[in-house]
Amino acid sequence: MKITVIGTGYVGLVSGTCLAEVGNDVLCLDVDAKKIAILQGGGIPIYEPGLEDMVKRNVTAGRLRFTTDIEAAVQHGAIQFIAVGTPPDEDGSADLQYVVAAARNIGKHMTDYKLVVDKSTVPVGTADKVRAALQEELERRAVKLEFSVASNPEFLKEGAAVEDFMRPDRIVIGTDNEHATQMMRTLYAPFQRNRERLITMDIRSAELTKYAANAMLATRISFMNELANLAEKLGADIENVRHGIGSDPRIGYHFLYPGCGYGGSCFPKDVQALRRTAGEYGAPMHVIDAVEVANDAQKHVLLDKIIARFGNDLQGKTFAVWGLAFKPNTDDMREAPSRVLMEGLWERGAKVAAHDPAAAHETRRIYGDHPQLQLVDNPMAALQGADALAIVTEWKVFRSPDFSAMKAALKTPLIFDGRNLYDPASMRAAGFEYLAIGRQ
Ligand code: NAD
Ligand code: UDX
DSSP: OEEEEEOOSHHHHHHHHHHHHTTOEEEEEOSOHHHHHHHHTTOOSSOOTTHHHHHHHHHHTTSEEEEOOHHHHHHHOSEEEEOOOOOBOTTSSBOOHHHHHHHHHHHHHOOSOEEEEEOSOOOTTHHHHHHHHHHHHHHHHTOOOOEEEEEOOOOOOTTSHHHHHHSOSOEEEEOSSHHHHHHHHHHHGGGOTTSOOEEEEOHHHHHHHHHHHHHHHHHHHHHHHHHHHHHHHHTOOHHHHHHHHHTSTTTOSTTOOOOSOOOSSSHHHHHHHHHHHHHHTTOOOHHHHHHHHHHHHHTTHHHHHHHHHHOSOOTTOEEEEEOOSSSTTOOOOTTOHHHHHHHHHHHTTOEEEEEOSSOHHHHHHHHOSOTTEEEOSSHHHHHTTOSEEEEOSOOGGGSSOOHHHHHHHSSSOEEEETTOOSOHHHHHHTTOEEEOSSOO
16 A cells, blocks of 8 residues: 655654555655655664664665655555654643644645544544644645545554554554545554454544553553552562562553653653643543652652752762663653753752663753763763762663672762662672662
């Protein structure tokens, strides 16, 4: 099938590439000429395991192309995926200007039937706005052309995006007509594997499903974070509690890891947007209000522990930080807990020596040459002469370090672990003061 993907960010690039991988003819459009130039030059603008090879393979095969030419992109695909960003507005609601602009561009340039698919995470009712914007452009041109709008929210996780797209748990499709449903069924047939993964429903339910999934997961994490903080005070160990409750199949083990707060481009913004929608429709979700408050507090948990140990004035101190990205296997720094920690340390006069396997360039882009930040190439280099280590992201390479070398490098053998990577008893036996989340 001929597919156009509008917006070549994380979701657009991964979706477009995976759709090309199964044989479709895909053209990816972006307004960011720099991004498109990188892709046309054979590179990729993001760090995502497995993606670069897949892009190269499909570009070479002629199934995947990149453009900034809006008209050519609209002409190309019978299916037009909208995968542009939906960042939060000042009031927390999703900013739909990019989605609406994409819809208008389709209306301006289409010359035959199009199935327009919202893949971006958008509030309930957005499909109606897309339809109206597109229709307005057609009327401006005084042409009568058929089109459908469908919702197909994306559930991929950064760091595992290719695998998630190629082997999805489920594919949610919201449509209002059988023809559109059939087109989506055909498109996604190669991704079904051994059982039916496609779940079809009405458009509004599909739009809400995406927010429901992210808000539910964010709630689970925040519940565990608050429970961990309580366990710490009670003399209990959250890791034992996690095993104890995860073994109940109604609860399960996934997404039950306490830490120093969730970040990323989705949970924080989607929780905010759902909150906003709930308020707007007079059906407040108190649970979601609390999730947001709890996560904001949890992002300060490492800083609070450092202040409790060293006091509020951190002049002359240096802290090693392991992990800057909001989670492992990505270079994404959006809403990363590391930012709250580093900014809090800087504000109190401390210096930071940080290592992240992938996010150094992104950190430099955000903070420039910050006088209190030194980015180093390997984990051990960050520890030299540091007053303590704070672990923020659970990259695999931090799981089994050389503890005696760590002890020798640190000024004090003190670790604040925001991801519970090590066993507290072994750490104590090795001579470390080890402060984790929800553990003694
Ligand atoms: P992103 O910021 O990485 O990419 C968005 C891209 O859209 C940018 O490259 C931007 O230049 C481009 N763009 C903006 N307006 C455009 C236009 N009119 N025409 C063409 N291109 C345009 O965003 P993302 O992380 O890929 O997220 C996209 C959407 O998918 C969001 O709604 C997000 O909530 C949702 N989502 C993201 C993830 C994720 O893990 N990142 C997962 C699921 C869903
Ligand atoms: C999320 C959703 O998982 C995905 O389905 C959706 O499409 C986009 O948003 P992503 O943001 O890429 O994906 O990462 P995810 O693995 O969900 O982690 C989000 C945050 O939660 C990270 O900061 C992570 O550290 C944190 N987290 C996750 C925990 O603190 N504990 C856990 O048990 C799991």
